Amino acid sequence: MSTLGPVVGYWPETVDLHPPGLPAACRGxxxxxSRIEWRVGDGGDPLFLxxxxxxxxxxxxxxxxxxxxVTDSSVCGIAVLLSPPSVTSSPAPSVPDLVAIAYAHDETAHPSGGSRPSGAVGTVGNRTPGAGPASGPAGDWTPSWTPGEHAAAVExxxxxxxxxxxYVVNLVGHAAAPFAGDPAPALARVAALPGARYGGVLRGERWxxxxxxxxxxxxxxxxRAVTRPIKGTRPATPAGRADLLASAKERAEHVMIVDLERNDLGRVAQxxxxxxxxxxxxxxxxxxxxAESTVSARLAPGVGLAELLGAVWPGGSVTGAPKxxxxDVATRLEPVGRGPSMGACGWLGHGPDGHVExxxxxxxxxxxxxxxxxxxxAGGGIVWDSDPDAEVAEAAAKTAPIKAVLSSRRR
Structure with missing residues (x-):
């Protein structure tokens, strides 16, 4: 485990690289x-760390x-990135399995001792993100399995x-492409995609x-704890909406995951x-x-973050049931590890009344x-009446908007 900080910040200029979950009022x-970066080989329990x-x-x-x-009034909160537990190697091993970054409200001082720039949000290193040439994937995306192999895994x-x-298994595939230049502008566009409730960017020295x-x-x-599982996808057209609402397959898969989430929350609930x-x-x-549902519960006395995440993480919508x-089935069939995907990202901080949220x-x-x-x-939930070709197409539809904004050359 490495502990870094304080570290040098940057002037974001036109590139908005706030961490996921940072309250909008605190941006800039x-x-x-400070931060910690932890990998499985470091030992210990990431949830307790x-x-x-x-x-x-x-x-x-x-x-x-x-x-x-919150007992330190200068602290805004803590950004979190948590990879799911895996026995399969990640194709992006430079990304830590746990990142936690503490952010402070600091109106006066730059961490390196100089004056603090207006609108600064912390990052690692002395280079100003967005200052280099904007770029993106320099070549074609290479999947870790072919459409035929993906379809065979569905079978x-x-x-x-x-x-x-x-009853249901969430199968996840992976693709990679060469990437040259400064990632900041492209990743800011990813974080700004419409509907990105947890849009944001985190970075380290090599990732x-x-x-x-x-x-x-x-x-x-x-x-009060809330989870909002998503299961069921269609094109955002009137016909797609009608098809999703009418699909017995999608609704049955969705209800199975809702039941799983009810059981997970029930382990730590009153x-x-x-x-x-x-x-x-x-x-x-x-x-x-x-399609999204909302499941809530009152937490039992004494339930902390480690116990809560031990009950609900990884999320049922990216695992399946029984979890x-x-x-086990997904690990055997997926071509590579999930890396930082299908894990968790977001914010630990305080609400308007100062209480921890x-x-x-x-x-x-x-x-x-x-x-x-x-x-x-990207992937999707597989049930008995899943169509292999449709599952391959659904995974491609989920990655298409991200590939498009990554490939754009505009700042």
Missing amino acids: SVWER LSAFAASHGVPVSDLGATRR EVRAAIARGDV WVASASPETLVAVAGG VGSVRVEELFAIRRWSGLWQ LAAI VDLGLTIRTVAVADGRAHLW
């Missing part, structure tokens, strides 16, 4: 104070069922369902991660408090309609740039 008025880091910066997360206050899942091993995720893994405010507040609502992300069996999204619609290559992941 926070500074990176994250909790300890937050507490050390005045954001107590050991009992989210209670209304605790393998269907066979596992027929044996009774699982960048940009999220355009619309999906809430878990949010907590006032002792008895009888789990509620499905909204079921199969249609939301728009970029050029797609997606552990689905993960959590807002973490799932790192779907997420791109990593590391060691001269851009990496994308």
Whole structure:
């Protein structure tokens, strides 16, 4: 594990590189104070390391069922990037498995000792992002499996369902392309895609991660936890909306994941408090309609961030059901590790009343740039009546908006 900071900030100029989840009112008025970067080989439990880091910066997360206050008024909050547990190597190994960055409200001083530039948000290194030549993928995207191999994996899942091993499995594929030049402008465009509830960018010395995720893994405010699973995708057209609403397959898959999320939250909730507040609502992300539900619960006394994430992470919509069996099937079939995708990103901070709040999204619609290559992941839930060719097409539709903005040469 490495601990970095304080580090040098930058003038964002026309490039907005705020971290995912940073409150809009704080953009341009926070500074990176310190960070930790952890990898699986470092040992230890990332969930407890994250909790300890937050507490050390005045954001107590050991009992989210209670209304605790942020104890350091200079701290805005903590940005989080958490990769899902995996036994398969990531194609972007430079990206840490856990990143936690503490940001402070600092109106007076630049961390290096000079005057603080107006509108600064912290980053690593002395180079000003956006100052170099804007660029993007320099070559074609190379998938880690062919469409035929992807379709065959769908058939393998269907066979596992027929044996009774699982009910639904989320299969995730990957593609990579050479990437040259300064990633900042392209990744800022990714983070700004329409519907990106967790749009933002994080970076380290050899890596960048940009999220355009619309999906809430878990949010907590006032002792109430909420998750918003997304399952079901169609083109954002009137016909696509009607087809999604009428699809028995999509609705059945969606309800299975909602039930899984109810059970996950129930492990850390007060008895009888789990509620499905909204079921199969249609939301728009970029050029797609997606079905989203809202599940909530009152947290039991003493439940901290580590216990909460131990119950809900990885999110059911990117695993399947039953969760552990689905993960085993997906791990066997997926061509490469998921890296920072299908994990969590977001913010630990305080609400308007100063009490600790959590807002973490799932790192779907997420791109990593590391060691001269851009990496994308996408997939979908497979059930018994899934059509292999349709599943391949759905994964391609999810990555298309990100590929388009990455390839644009405009700043």
